[in-house]
Amino acid sequence: MKTGGCPTLTVLFWLIFSTFGQAQTFYAIVVADTKDPVLIDACKRDMDVMHRQFVQMAAAIQYSLDERIVAQDDFGQKKLQAVLQEISPQPNDILFLYYTGHGYNLKNRTDRFPILMLEKEDALAGQNPGLLSIHTQLKKKGARLCITLGDCCNEVIDATRTTGRKRIPPKPLVLTNDSLNRAYRKLLLDVTGDVLIASSRPPQEACAHPDSGSFYTRAFDEMLEVAARSGADLSWETVLKNTQTQLSRYIATRFKQSLYEANLRETRQSAGRLTVYSSPEQPLLNREGVVEENHLTEQQLLDFRALTEQKVNEFQRYLSVIADPEQQDNIRELAIENALLLFLNDATMQVGSSNPKTAVKTYPIAIYLRRLKNLEKRYFDINIAFYDLALVADWEKTVSGYETTATYFQHFQAFNPKGQLVYAAKTAKQMAVDLQSRKDPFYEENRWTVLLGDVRLAEKGIGSGNKK
Template sequence: MKKLLLLFMLCLSFCTGMYAKTIHWLTFIDTTDRNVGEIDKSSRQLLYSRWIDLVNTTLKDNGYSVNIVDIYDSNTSPENCKKIVNSFNCGSEDIIVFYYIGHGTENTGASKYPLMLMGQLDANKFIPLSWVHDTLKNKGARLTVTIGMCCNARQGVAGRITPTFGANYGNTYVSEELSNCIKKMFLNYRGNVLITSASPNESSWACDTTIGPTDYFTFSLLDQFNNELPETSNPTWDSMMESIKEDVYNNVRNNVYIQNKFPGSTQTPIWETHLTSASTPTPTPPDKPNTEDVSDKSDMLNTLSNALAYISSTKVSAKERIVMAEKLEKAFDNNAIVRIVSQDGNLVLHKENISIYLGRIATSRLLENVTVVDATGTTNKISSIRVREIYKKR
């Protein structure tokens, strides 16, 4: 694995001028809980395919590489969270987004923002969401967003809602309106945003949708970015959160199952923004992220995703894209297979040999971005990868 990482870093040395800034995603998701683990697994998949992939695709054209710290299953622990947050480093033009999905409890007498259980029940180890936010915002990034989707209740799927978008078993597309919205939300501000999905003494409720089980807050966030904000001329974090607050509150109050079982239940997201207007950033080399707390595979997936994003970018000359593709191919077995999967459900749409695939994306004028979902192989060579392709909606 170390050899692969070294090869990828050599490949990426060709695109340091284009990717001088980084968007860091720190996601901590408790997928092992007996009551809500399956819901959180679905939420994790939706969060990446319906939000993170789309944001990364848009910001790529503004010079941003991607660093994903994806913590789930048994890796979700207070020790891991504390270590990663404390040791994290970034550049002054970087963007940080922290997103927690799991159990939580009120931080009584200390903060209106909750304590995160992080996959265990020892109260002495609970992590304050406010501590994570304060620590990350002091790293000096351009924009820091901290989101905690948690409560102190243990519940399963509670009722059903009709989503405003259905499951997509084809390729992912990003519209010009959505792209412009993402740029305004992530690049037009400096500062920090702290969000939690419920007020003190409230639960965060799960819901079932046509795109899979998730929670009301995450679903509303995805709905905002996929449907509502692209129709807004001047979207802001505060206006978005006002809409999410109203949607989540009304959905819980109107859910017959919840109200019959827990009469009077409410869920009211709370947040605070400390933002100033800013112009689109210019490329500046960031500090190298500290990834000692992340597995080699996570590093490999990040580096591989950034390399494929470069090869598929229409902002790079055809000659440079082909040169990068030829170098990257050396990290794969000759018979390595690329599986292109759908936006939802990970349905395999197509399979290609690595040589054919790299040649295709290096000469494509339609592809916007490629995200690596998973990769397998030996110490020296990769034998297969699964990717999602994102296209510009015409």
């Protein structure tokens, strides 16, 4: 029996075949705020949706799936960083991090991607990472493809994602294994690089519903499966553009715009060109596709009317937060700050009383909001509720743009320490609304924007007890 041989060739043979036989890994990291009282159901729904996607993706490209969950009691920056430290992808592996929860941005922050609210205590807020910084950290891991998706708010308020109308989750599309496999292979195997996605641009909220989950996640899921049927022109750019289109079809997210950046290179030897693209800005166009300086189409005016209703509803939410003594002081201050962003600089607010001897008084909107917050010194508890929908009149053309009025109906109640009602009033208030093309301070370009104006009493309050 021959016992000799070349040890160098033996080692080389072992290295080649052990490397060749090593399976590639699809690393999926799911970070979900499933303990938040507002988002718990929506986040759980999102986790189910993305888990299904990750299983399908890994199976289609024949990668082993390594899924890590940061949720429940583990939700936080400490656990996320521990998971990121544990992961050591190989050069041909894939990394996909998905976040669903609260998010926000800061006024003077140049990064347009949101900050993830992993820590909610004020003392720990400085530890909250930006989505971009997490993505940068993941890219340094050296995986062939790195994808980061954050479905969260991107505005400076109390960082609470809004909830939309109930929408029954659509039935999943029935696709053949072949069509799914081709779609996922094209998205995950035919490219190398990175994709960074945020569900909302600053300064916008994201929307979610307990039954159907987060709206962007649902749209993303739907468009991945729709894209699998088309096949031919499938690309990340197509998927992300179609997801934005789908997002704009939902009533709750009609005016929301996602944010994404991609740096991808095709892996085929015949086409190694780097493709770089980002989410496009979407100016308002007329029917001929031309941006006009001082004119909007009927459809655009209808859209801005719907946007006005949203802004009035947003203002009402801020009023409820500002007046509530049980809210944290920093949250109430943020509500004041963001309520002021809805108004023209010189806007005023009329206030009155059920007492016929008390004259109606007018305050600058900033002073009115501050006085509203300080009512906690007079009353033990305060509740402001709104009944009926805000009524928005038709737009009227002006020299500089358009104007209209919006009427809302408010019920104010104040209580003493015994829980007894000491003052209550129902009032109707009418606010001016101004629509003009203005320079957007964030984007540094002119955009048609709606701002609220003077608010006056449209109907005397029907009240009792001490005056407000």
